[in-house]
Amino acid sequence: MAQESFVLIVSDRPDLARDLARGLVRVIRSRVLTPRVALPVEIPLIVLVDVDDEANAADWLSRYHAFRVPCLYAPRKAAADAATAPHLVGATRTLSAGATRPIMLAALFDLIDAVRQARVQTARASVRASLVNGLAGQAGLVIQGAFEAAETGQPVKAAEIDSGTEVILEAVSDCGIRAWLDTIAKHDSQLYQHSLSVAGFAAAFALELNFNRADQMRLAKAALLHDLGKARIPVSILNKPGKLDAEEMAVMRTHPDIGADILAGQGEFDRTMLDVVRHHHEMLDGSGYPAGLSGDRIPDLVRLVTICDIHSALTERRAYRQPLPHDEAHGIMCRMSSKLDLVLLKAFAPIVLRSAGYALVD
Numbered sequence: 001m002a003q004e005s006f007v008l009i010v011s012d013r014p015d016l017a018r019d020l021a022r023g024l025v026r027v028i029r030s031r032v033l034t035p036r037v038a039l040p041v042e043i044p045l046i047v048l049v050d051v052d053d054e055a056n057a058a059d060w061l062s063r064y065h066a067f068r069v070p071c072l073y074a075p076r077k078a079a080a081d082a083a084t085a086p087h088l089v090g091a092t093r094t095l096s097a098g099a100t101r102p103i104m105l106a107a108l109f110d111l112i113d114a115v116r117q118a119r120v121q122t123a124r125a126s127v128r129a130s131l132v133n134g135l136a137g138q139a140g141l142v143i144q145g146a147f148e149a150a151e152t153g154q155p156v157k158a159a160e161i162d163s164g165t166e167v168i169l170e171a172v173s174d175c176g177i178r179a180w181l182d183t184i185a186k187h188d189s190q191l192y193q194h195s196l197s198v199a200g201f202a203a204a205f206a207l208e209l210n211f212n213r214a215d216q217m218r219l220a221k222a223a224l225l226h227d228l229g230k231a232r233i234p235v236s237i238l239n240k241p242g243k244l245d246a247e248e249m250a251v252m253r254t255h256p257d258i259g260a261d262i263l264a265g266q267g268e269f270d271r272t273m274l275d276v277v278r279h280h281h282e283m284l285d286g287s288g289y290p291a292g293l294s295g296d297r298i299p300d301l302v303r304l305v306t307i308c309d310i311h312s313a314l315t316e317r318r319a320y321r322q323p324l325p326h327d328e329a330h331g332i333m334c335r336m337s338s339k340l341d342l343v344l345l346k347a348f349a350p351i352v353l354r355s356a357g358y359a360l361v362d
């Protein structure tokens with residue numbers, strides 16, 4: 001493993017500098033410099049500037065600020081002119097004037113901790129980003145395969161759908177819904193991206209509701225395939241940049257039945273899953289399609305996917321409009337109280353916040 005960088009102590013008080021270096025010895029290497037020498041070639045982890053002359057102190061702080069190295073400034077006295085005070089030049093933290101050795105040492109330990117933690121977080125974020133990228137790539141191939149099979153009349157491979165669903169659950173539970181959405185947003189097919197997005201929301205919802213593993217799979221899988229029937233909708237209608245006319249809308253509205261019939265014909269997908277595919281556009285007040293189901297005739301699993309589907313659609317980019325922010329989309333859905341299940345919408349709120357980038361503590 002590469003040796004960690006060091007703390008650079010720039011001080012015109014050699015005794016104090018040596019004491020500080022001795023205090024740091026169990027934690028990190030340090031180097032002591034008098035303020036008149038040249039910069040060391042190696043970049044330090046942190047710099048402490050303890051220099052009486054303000055102009056010289058400002059010079060050191062600005063040099064390392066340019067390299068984004070966190071600097072601790074220990075002024076000997078309060079700045080005579082606040083506007084030109086050295087701490088404005090680039091100190092990450094400035095101690096009170098005339099700080100004692102123990103205070104300087106404690107401040108150094110704090111800053112070392114903060115920098116190390118930030119580095120660990122950056123490293124974790126980069127591991128997470130590459131993990132979620134790989135998983136999104138795998139899931140993307142699975143949904144592409146399913147749509148291509150549906151379009152050409154080939155069987156949709158149930159085992160592949162299972163493994164794609166597992167991949168989505170893994171990505172969302174390990175890396176979070178926000179990272180998942182950020183990653184799949186790069187997908188060039190709006191249809192595949194939408195399927196991956198709805199499945200991601202469904203996975204996050206299932207985890208939020210503490211579903212057992214079988215139910216997590218059932219919900220996320222149904223969400224992944226909910227729009228499968230669009231594989232047989234003409235591209236001119238599917239990708240029309242403007243509003244659909246009545247005739248085109250009638251064609252578009254056939255996709256739930258088409259998708260459910262394709263999967264039912266294979267005999268490998270259970271009834272609850274087929275219900276989601278066939279009824280994800282039904283509304284509680286009976287205004288939805290294709291069957292105009294209302295109230296209790298719409299199963300819970302369908303209601304859950306409907307919420308994920310609408311939230312996803314509102315927050316996705318379309319040729320004719322910008323994506324809505326997550327909180328705005330949720331607000332619109334909460335005002336659809338006669339159509340959507342408000343209890344489930346409330347339970348969906350933590351996912352809305354996570355999608356918007358809030359880190360919630362469980």
Ligand SMILES: [Fe+2]
Nearest residue numbers: 226227280281
């Ligand atoms: Fe749909």
Ligand SMILES: [Fe+2]
Nearest residue numbers: 194226227309
């Ligand atoms: Fe959809």
